[in-house]
Amino acid sequence: MGLSAQRRREIRKWQPQELEWQDIVVKNVTMQFKRVKDEATSIKELIVRTIRGQQKYEMFTALNDISFTIEKGEVAGIIGTNGSGKSTILKIISGALIPTRGTVWVDRKKVQLLTLGTGFDPELTGRENVYLNGAIIGYTKEYIDKKYNDIVKFAELEGFMEEKVRNYSSGMVSRLGFAIATARDTPEILILDEVLSVGDMFFRKKSEAKIREMIHGGSTVLIVSHSTSVIRNNCTKAIWIEKGRLRLVGDPNEVCDAYEKLKDV
């Protein structure tokens, strides 16, 4: 789906008026994917169908007119069942996708997106993966050199770093991922995609403490989770998205109660 030049200009031009308090402003965002009905996966098929005029499209609305704001220093949680559009909204906020309609205002330079389990190469050693992963999420070589010992220590992986990641347990991998991602000096906007349910009970406590430390460091945090306890324990605001629609925004406890009630039915 190409965007018209006019639409691009609109996006660039739009600036909310009062931005002293908000860090993320999502305004009337609609995301539609054009899905070809039983998609042509081969060129031959595509050509045959185009000639016959059989290319049928159906629009799939992943997000429907979503608006919310997140203020500076707030810890907001997005909750919703699987496939409700949570990760789509994250991709839009982090800039990976451009919405079909509506706008998002956020200073992308400040955003740090934290997801787990991506970017590790099982054939490389732990040490090599730290450098690879660090490079990918934007650390310089000097910075990784400096922080390397802290990362290993936080992940509790002393003595395993020259081992191939292929031989790690899944808990070890996610601990390392968490340690690398949080090694940076507190980012201003931190987006966490299902990261707070990592490792065993003890590591979970430790990681929650680390996140809290970042929150106290003045970061604005956006957590995405389908676990209500994570939202209740950490957030000051909850946003419930269900089947692409905004259901409820407000106090985490109230929103979580409503969400759980729906799940029970």
Add this chain to the structure above:
Amino acid sequence: MTTSQQHKQYTFVVKQLTSRELKRKYSRSYLGIIWSVLNPLLSMAVLSLIFSQLFRRSIENYPIYYLTGYILWQTFTGATNSAMTTLVDNKMLLLKVKFPMDLFILTRVYTALINLCYSLVAYVVMLVVFKISLKWTMLLAPFIILCLFLFSLGISYILATAYVFFGDVKHLYTVILTLWMYCSAIFYPVEQLQGFIRIIIWNNPLFTYINCLRKAVMYGTIPEYIEFLQMILWGVGMYLIGYYIFKKSKNKIMQKI
């Protein structure tokens, strides 16, 4: 971040990704990277065994003739074949990263270039073995390789974009490569061919690169004016076309992935 800092960071990323590619390629073999040196030698031995009698009169130093073509051809196919799938392979990373996704394509082509450097070790050894004397025209080799690099990069941009939308580009490309290889005069003398196929070969950019390198290394002659023009135009032109197509489709790629 200033531009120079950003540049430095991108270089670091490409280096890290490249070292991953190299390590992974040989991660389950004992000889590891030495295979990059051994492969061309073994292939040269095989082909020489079969064809050097056949082409004895028309080509002197058949093994070198073949090896020159082979290493450039391998660089090109290695680069384009691996770059084609890179966006799909690194799907998960693409959504997470903050650097342009061109770097993934650049990395795979650069990896092929590093591989070429290892193969050049074998090549130099063979030049000594076959008593090819030093010539100043050999200094042209880096220039030829640079043009080939740009050409491969351009093709890679197009293939990587196409592969995101159609998986069968991969199979189609295999067939095209076979045809392309036979049209690049890697293991036979080009003089014997006549007519239509001759025109194709002389207009084949890869043949131009191979032929110019042969001239520079084996015969000590400078490529003709028109050949220089061909090398530069194919290299730069293909790079620009590829990059333009890739840039145009960037948004679509993100949605598809």
